[in-house]
Amino acid sequence: MKRHRLQITLNDIAKELNVSVVTVSKALRDHPDISERTKQRIKKFANELGYTPNFSARNLSSRRSNTIGLIVPKIGNFFFPSLIKSIYKAANFQNYDVILMISYDDAENENRHLKTLLSMRVDGLLVAISEKTTDIQIYETIKKTGIPLVFFDRVIEGPEFSYVKIDDRQGACLAVEHAINTGYKRIAHLAGFKEINIGRDRCAGFVDAMKKHNLPVPENWIIEGSLNEEAGYNGFMKLCQNKNLPEIILTVTFSVAIGVFQAAIDLGLKIPEDIDVICIGEGPINPFASPSLSCVYQPIDEMGTKVVEVLIRQIQNLAAVPEQIILPPKLKVRETFVRQDEMAFPKR
């Protein structure tokens, strides 16, 4: 299996042009050392030969990759693809390439990807942890090694870590208060697991609002589960085993809401007539589907921009201490939906 793919190197160009490797290297990188004339000559020739710099060699020698690693738990929903786009945009603007990996909400995958990205010596890491991530040892190690690391959305809390996230607690609270203002009193919550900040905080916000308005929360009206459609489906089914149904359900994510819709179909329940739904986070539920799904809007674009900002500050050693940014959510009564992914993507 010996292959000889003739990748052009600086050496090849140098020999051919009767100059030194260094000259070629500098010329191609627009180093001021080299005269405009030779630069042009070298560039032209390199181009003709189809020269592609060797990332590894460059990386090894310069000890910089100009690359940041990005790990997300999933891409099958609305939220992360939008966020990824925003991160790409911000990173490219600063001349960083992004290497994207998907953990599929699995802690082992996440670990493996972290190691791969570390071995690539990315300049920094952007991570939204998986739902299953409980062992934070690797992150402590990374922290110790000094590699810039910023969490977003799904974060590990602790003074030593940087992150950018939504104020989930307030978000949930907003949603519930909206429901209450609309006239609902019997409210249930399909929650995320307590192990992850999102599940924890949003549930706390739910409880906050209910307490504030002196509304009771039957124990079995808070159902914990994953953050995906399946959890929504199962959670709703479970909820419906009770004799007394709530009037409205707050779901921890948009995906969970989708699952609820599906379950409602299967049970022959109409939304919002029989039971209503409100959720945190939005997505491409088609407007014709539910006339009434309100939600708490997450400032996705701002989050992407901010998290890249923070990371780059760290990469450039401008941030001495961890930064923790908490963005405000906003209530949004659904009208129409614009899919961010279809927006034009600006050039670098």
Added chain:
Amino acid sequence: MKRHRLQITLNDIAKELNVSVVTVSKALRDHPDISERTKQRIKKFANELGYTPNFSARNLSSRRSNTIGLIVPKIGNFFFPSLIKSIYKAANFQNYDVILMISYDDAENENRHLKTLLSMRVDGLLVAISEKTTDIQIYETIKKTGIPLVFFDRVIEGPEFSYVKIDDRQGACLAVEHAINTGYKRIAHLAGFKEINIGRDRCAGFVDAMKKHNLPVPENWIIEGSLNEEAGYNGFMKLCQNKNLPEIILTVTFSVAIGVFQAAIDLGLKIPEDIDVICIGEGPINPFASPSLSCVYQPIDEMGTKVVEVLIRQIQNLAAVPEQIILPPKLKVRETFVRQDEMAFPKR
């Protein structure tokens, strides 16, 4: 901006353990040369130190990356995320890491990503071209350089290229014949641009079926556009400017169908009562949304598996000539929907 991140190297371990670098290298890679005892000793120590092999150095020295580059046009729909998952699975199973890049349907992005991946010296490339890709020069160059390259779904046709795709023409034909069998005669097509195989072939299939059944196709009932929601929205609006409306519309993609649904809402048209829709490709349109959206199912999983197979064959030089695989589509009358992205993700 001088940073000293102490990345442990083989050398560090070697010195500390009073062995040579080579021994450490071999031990960590389970080379048969090394005795079990020293292997254990070295591995244990390396672990304690948190050693992470340097991808670049390894890559440079071994001239293999064990990595394949993957470029997709978008991730904001159902199709590509599912496909990506299937590709990941297949690639990981063969011990390849995947580096994913997104072109956002922009030819420049695609080019830039290709160069980045080439510079990383990935072992092979998997590409679904952007809607805007017309200049295929870079692919010819890549082909000449001998780097394994396999297109999927959105492909560049030509005997010199390998690809795995759906039989789009037959798919469209199937869809239209289903519509005809259902009783529809007045059928329009929101098509993709002719520049891309998908737009071309699916439109041809549409025409095939109409001709076969002696049904007329008014010129303005074939409307070309992009493959996204926006195109569906605009296309439908344009279609509705005609005096005579079709009974059903075949959309080139699922995303386009979504756009049609949205436009229908805005126009106050009911689907399927006023006008029906059928499409190629499926997605998470909620079952409660449209009782009648049938579609042509694309064997996503098989496609992902196959394309990785073909690529790895090429990487291992087992395929002397380009391979072109065309998978059969299948008509699917929608009942319920299972989101592939939420399926369990098998470990490597």
Added chain:
DNA sequence: TTGTACGCGTTATCAT
């Protein structure tokens, strides 16, 4: 302005 020498961390080859 151009070139020389060396090192980056790893692996392959060839000894011992």
Added chain:
DNA sequence: ATGATAACGCGTACAA
């Protein structure tokens, strides 16, 4: 079973 040496392709420091 273990080790010395030379690459891999490029960038930096310094010399010419």
